[in-house]
Amino acid sequence: MTNGAATNGGAGGPRSSTVFFLSDYGLRDEFVGVVHAVLRRLVPGAVVVDLTHDVPPFDVRAGSEALLRAVPFLGSGVVLGVVDPGVGAGRRGLAIEAGTLWFVGPDNGLLVPAAEAAGELHHVVELDVGTDASPTFDGRDVFAPVVAALCDGTPCDQLGEAVPVDELVRVPRPVCERGRMSDGRRILRAEVTWVDRFGNVQLAASATALPEDVPVLTATAEPVPGKAVAGWGGTEIVSRVRAFGDLGAGEVGVLVDANGRLALVVREGSAALRLGVGTGDLVTLSW
Amino acid sequence: MTNGAATNGGAGGPRSSTVFFLSDYGLRDEFVGVVHAVLRRLVPGAVVVDLTHDVPPFDVRAGSEALLRAVPFLGSGVVLGVVDPGVGAGRRGLAIEAGTLWFVGPDNGLLVPAAEAAGELHHVVELDVGTDASPTFDGRDVFAPVVAALCDGTPCDQLGEAVPVDELVRVPRPVCERGRMSDGRRILRAEVTWVDRFGNVQLAASATALPEDVPVLTATAEPVPGKAVAGWGGTEIVSRVRAFGDLGAGEVGVLVDANGRLALVVREGSAALRLGVGTGDLVTLSW
């Protein structure tokens, strides 16, 4: 039995013994456990690493962002991603080989950003789906067996017909724009891609979007249309810091987070509550 | 080390290396982790698959339904089920061998429906319980060591005295009745056995309870006595569909779910909120 490292030798040899599993199934029902049980039966030597199962129900974009953040840390293995509002409605199932990873899940945009971050897309196939599967639980009935087949060394291109990359469904990329205001101040307008458990507000902007020599900025929230914002009082002063510990109590900061993205933070507090923003809102930084 | 498949060879050989664990312990405390740690110490070669730990506290019936739904997907192994309001109050502890599975837990009805679905009950024994166990955490002190003994090949009938099957405690089976109204319409009156994370409403009725050629029905909720129902506005029109994708926005449907049961559903929405029903309520379908 191999452990962890993929062995890309010949056809028929074991390819991977690690499955990374992300979904919106939640943990209050037995959905996740049943998929684990199916994998345990089909590939007893594999280890399943749960990335998270608390993606908001049906939120394909939030799931795609979580997968994208996780990908640099996965090494090799098979990624099973299921956030699937279109289950049973004729959307394609996919298997994608990219870099040292395989990705299995619905063709709705969930997998593509992470797969492209993992490396060149060697193979993209539309899964052959049997007809005896329940049309409501493809994670258990369709995707888990495909994951098992990949772990067992079935070549990706034997799982179905090739799909051209430009036919893959994609989710809109989050907004990130730079510009200058009429008074000469520079601005960065970026979408909130994630509010984590602690209330840190990740923006769709990398470290380089903000010059390093700007110690103080202003931040203004722009909620998505139709969404009420509680607690937002206009414009906040924000300090550029390296870590949470550089902030005073209650102070709002912007730092480069553990994914290399800009994030608005409060030390031992919730920047999201403080600023009244959530995933999908826009934040404008100016300096 | 064996992987997954039970080896039912002779006494003393390893019998199973998979433990399926369901409880109402929740994940906010370390209960589940400590049981895992005990199993890791006693049977280091076993893999523990968590089915779910968010059964509502003390809700034996909800736990028994979750186990029953999971059983067809478990292959072989030892099922540890702990929803145990009677811990320390003298109720029996059980080990049951049924089909290719063993079941370990309290004698309160939690295990029996799943065990009977798994196959013939080969052995049912009352566990010999040591006196040094804490009377409040049998999952850790009593059941986990029994699970370990089964994994290590201890025959089920050596774990305690045999118990006649008709002496086992049973939970009431959920209501499922068929009939005809005075105007000739046919009715199916079934208990809600599960509301999942997405708000899908599973009924205690199998696919065959509803003729396939009935495209439209009405659904009327009948809450359990003493329970207020929010949002229920009488009778809803319900479409018979095959999958979520066959429904229009906001439309209520009935389909055969991934467990072969009838379920009321809304596409990308909560049928439970829409209909104002929860587990234990009764729903009457008529056509």
Next chain:
Amino acid sequence: MTNGAATNGGAGGPRSSTVFFLSDYGLRDEFVGVVHAVLRRLVPGAVVVDLTHDVPPFDVRAGSEALLRAVPFLGSGVVLGVVDPGVGAGRRGLAIEAGTLWFVGPDNGLLVPAAEAAGELHHVVELDVGTDASPTFDGRDVFAPVVAALCDGTPCDQLGEAVPVDELVRVPRPVCERGRMSDGRRILRAEVTWVDRFGNVQLAASATALPEDVPVLTATAEPVPGKAVAGWGGTEIVSRVRAFGDLGAGEVGVLVDANGRLALVVREGSAALRLGVGTGDLVTLSW
């Protein structure tokens, strides 16, 4: 590949294949999954046991109590504990060898009570931290690689400079005082160390703090200053019992819980809600 048991042979041999992981990362984001992925890549033969990840955010004391309760059941392995409000603020990272366990995490008091309960502190070292780590996610970037090194047999004292035990940061021990009132009644005043999912109220007092021949007591709550208490109506009569089942409906009891501590309980109900107390409050028992 070794399974479970630590092999303390010579330097260079594998030392442990079990990692026990506790944090305040929660499960709604991918933090825990990413740490698992890093460990899977670095030590593919290790098994990670999640103790809990729902320690309240930044609550070092609550995390230290959970670790302390778990330690007697861990056998051997490496404990990764991360509740870390000071991440990136210059606090030390630690590796501690105590008894048959290693402990890895921040030097903020989280690890010390559990390590001291595990046995003599053989080695305590300050971790050498690389400079390319993100200053916001030491669990992934600093602690997980150290855990992997320990699993692979790197001696603890090669991971950094020794730290004198009396220089370790400690959290205040929970209050536990005994005395006598002016009317001669005896009192035990103890801090609430834990309210579990079921609402059981664990006190910072061991079984011996209460004589066994006292069948009835009174309990009075003393909330932490500045905290409103809902539902507390003065003094409650409390029965000394052995198990939940010894209580009548709605009756409040005190028992020795599964950690050998005194706990206030209600049968199939929440003593915390009944008494209006939470973690950190003080409760006075008198008899």
